Amino acid sequence: MRIFFLGVGEAFDETYPNTSLLVSVPGVSGSETENGAAHILLDCGFTAPAAYYRYAPRGVEEKGSEDQPGVRGDEQRVIQPDVIWISHFHGDHFLGLPLMLLRFWEEGRKKELVIFGPEGVESKVWSAFELAYPGFRERIDFPLFFLDVEPLMQGELFGVRWATAANAHSASAPCMTLRLDHAGNSMVYSGDGRPTSASGQLAQGADLLVHEAYALEGEPPGHGTVAGCLELARGTGTQRLALVHVNRNVRAERAGEIRGLLDTVEGFSAMMPEPGAVVVLES
Numbered sequence: 001m002r003i004f005f006l007g008v009g010e011a012f013d014e015t016y017p018n019t020s021l022l023v024s025v026p027g028v029s030g031s032e033t034e035n036g037a038a039h040i041l042l043d044c045g046f047t048a049p050a051a052y053y054r055y056a057p058r059g060v061e062e063k064g065s066e067d068q069p070g071v072r073g074d075e076q077r078v079i080q081p082d083v084i085w086i087s088h089f090h091g092d093h094f095l096g097l098p099l100m101l102l103r104f105w106e107e108g109r110k111k112e113l114v115i116f117g118p119e120g121v122e123s124k125v126w127s128a129f130e131l132a133y134p135g136f137r138e139r140i141d142f143p144l145f146f147l148d149v150e151p152l153m154q155g156e157l158f159g160v161r162w163a164t165a166a167n168a169h170s171a172s173a174p175c176m177t178l179r180l181d182h183a184g185n186s187m188v189y190s191g192d193g194r195p196t197s198a199s200g201q202l203a204q205g206a207d208l209l210v211h212e213a214y215a216l217e218g219e220p221p222g223h224g225t226v227a228g229c230l231e232l233a234r235g236t237g238t239q240r241l242a243l244v245h246v247n248r249n250v251r252a253e254r255a256g257e258i259r260g261l262l263d264t265v266e267g268f269s270a271m272m273p274e275p276g277a278v279v280v281l282e283s
């Protein structure tokens with residue numbers, strides 16, 4: 001399992017793109033998956049698509065030969081995700097979808113796409129798409145499936161097991177934590193919000209916990225903190241913690257201090273990744 005940190009920022013950050021990750025899971029079923037892996041995009045906010053096309057991996061030619069080497073290099077287009085997870089309906093987590101869908105059309109996408117997220121995800125996505133590009137919906141002619149998800153649900157997509165739990169973020173845009181498991185590897189992505197007992201339970205024993213830490217400490221309404229994430233990681237026995245969605249002013253002024261604190265953690269490793277960072281989980 002390979003996790004690409006495309007964006008790590010909060011909604012209004014002018015420096016860091018909205019938090020968005022690509023999880024590539026090798027050796028899964030699916031005839032049209034690229035690079036022999038299924039690719040699951042986690043959240044797609046206003047500024048995430050530009051980060052996606054900058055940092056997501058490029059495709060590998062499946063049938064390489066001496067005349068046509070396996071990797072065609074820079075002209076090969078960026079891979080297309082098979083699945084997109086929307087943690088909640090805030091713009092910095094889903095309003096990049098109109099651009100992504102239209103770019104897939106421009107690229108001649110044929111393979112199916114599954115978008116899963118909170119209840120009503122299909123109407124939310126098409127409403128946003130129609131506002132952004134009126135009358136363009138008929139161009140989206142690749143198979144597109146939507147899946148409504150509730151907290152404490154689980155299922156399987158492209159051979160990857162997923163499960164959800166509610167966290168504490170916004171009454172008008174409830175957010176879920178997502179866990180992905182495959183071949184002995186696991187990762188958890190919080191979306192936005194303070195952890196709950198349910199999301200803590202979901203994160204038990206995860207190889208990688210990616211959690212939002214909007215503030216350093218205290219009880220910011222509807223958001224996590226650096227201190228709270230460290231406590232959560234200790235309690236869940238996770239091996240690695242990655243902090244994202246840090247408030248832009250906190251990040252600009254205190255990144256060194258936060259990293260210094262993360263370096264002193266014992267029992268697990270902790271990081272505050274930059275866009276383009278990659279974490280590889282191997283069983």
Ligand SMILES: [Zn+2]
Pocket residue numbers: 010011090092093192245
């Ligand atoms: Zn957010």
Ligand SMILES: [Zn+2]
Pocket residue numbers: 088090169170192
């Ligand atoms: Zn939010």
